[in-house]
Amino acid sequence: MRKDSFLYRVYDLYADGFRSMRLGRTLWAIILIKLFIIFVVLKLFFFPNFLKTHAAGDEPAFVASEILERSLP
């Protein structure tokens, strides 16, 4: 790839930038840990999609029954 091509310059920007990071490494480590906690731990174990697990594919009917039932005295 030619060094003056757009794609190489984009690659070089990121590659060189990541290589020369110091504080950035700590911040990236924190970001990755945080993303792992959010998407793997929290999402998988604590935040299931409630409708997917309860509505059996018929969300309108499920939500209707939930919402209408809660209006009853």
Add this chain to the structure above:
Amino acid sequence: MLQNLFLNIDAGTIDWSRAQFALTAIYHWLFVPLTLGLAVIMGIVETYYYRTKDEFWKTAAQFWQKLFGVNFAMGVATGIILEFEFGTNWSNYSWFVGDIFGAPLAVEGIVAFFMESTFVAVMFFGWKKVSPGFHLASTWLTGLGATISAWWILVANAWMQYPVGCEFNPDTMRNEMVSFAEVALSPFAVSKFCHTVTSAWIIGAVFCVGVCCWYLMKKRDTKLAIESMKIGAWVGLIGALLAGMTGHKSAQDVAAVQPMKLAAMEALYNGGTDVGLTAVAWVNPFVQPDYANEESAPLKIEMPYALSFMATNDIHGFVPGINDILNGYTTPDGKVEPSIDEKIERGKKAIAALAAYRQAKFNSSDDGTTTAYQLSVLKENMPYFGYGYIKDKNDIVPFIPVNFWSFRIMVGLGCLFILFFAIVLAGLYKFPKVLWKKRSIENLPAWHYWVAIALIPLGYIASESGWLVAEFGRQPWTIQDMLPTWAAVSDLNAGSVALTFFLFLFLFTLMLAVEINILLKQIKKGPDSE
């Protein structure tokens, strides 16, 4: 409030779900305003560099960008947890709002990902790789990307406060967008955006001035401190004045769309014309006042006509109080607002029509007459749909003390910041000269600097108080007049929601401690480190 209801769902589930959402939103909002505020400051600093080519400004720009980067990295993805909570804890709500809520959030996600991540990379990695002009543009575009993200989030929030541009589809049980422009350019969203963003500039500015004061106190990096402080103080003063002006417009929107919120903010039990704005009154912070029997809050000191002006732009304007809204009222121009009892009746009609419609729709013997009739009843009463869930009219009165005191904290601190930034600027430009003859801003007694540093947390308190007013004030609604919290929440076990609440509390506290620690370390290292 909830003890008055005969709920078909565990009250604990509602309360814990609300608490968890509030905790996450408050935590998320610790990072966003500093991002928006510092974006302006670092943009201005780099613009100085671009114009002067003085290496001092480059160092200053890199320093503020470094602090911006720490805050940005710590805030990344904290908002996503709110979306998880929508799907798990607020599933009825999530389904009911349909794509109206999803569309702005999707746009926000795309903008945030592509715009911010692209230009953030150029801003941090591109000093030696791109031209100064392109780098400057990237710095400003990073801030613009964050601000545009805030726009879409606030559009989604504004829709909950003032649902426009939508139509309810009883077949899909969702609100469907009929006008993207109405949703995206709702006057409520515009006011909210302007007020929120300008208030975020205050936080960026107060942070900047506070950090600069710490350097002055330590007698180091004085030039950076003085020059940055000038920029910070100007941004802060302009931001605070604009926040006041946009707050006035926001108050008018609230008066028009959510009069109960305004009445709660003011502890205005009985309204009228020529209404004064309460400067201070005794409203017990822990007890809902007896608004039905009291004429007004005790020990009230008010600014004559100011509430009428704030709400209507007319010093003689009519502002309804809590009792007016509960019992119905007629404005001086003849507009009749029904009582809450009447709205409850109409809401029940809407819900009954929805039930009958759905039953008839799926009953093959219906020739279409019943569905058409029920649909017309539903459409006629849909604006009051949510009132069908209200068992007692007093349930639509939010907790007054939180609204009353949060509003006063926000406005009081806003005024304090105007004064503060004006004094800082006076010190920086030695105005009036007679006062600054024998002293300069870099040689003040230490307590002056400590005051400035102590204002940093107050900036956050002001901003979070604004959100408390916005969100507590619209209780019990998740969507104004359409869906109360107890219809919106998922039928979860309260204990599991409480568990995740405390899990978040631990995680958020830990992450906040880490962020503050890294920020303080970088401030101590100063502009000459990486």
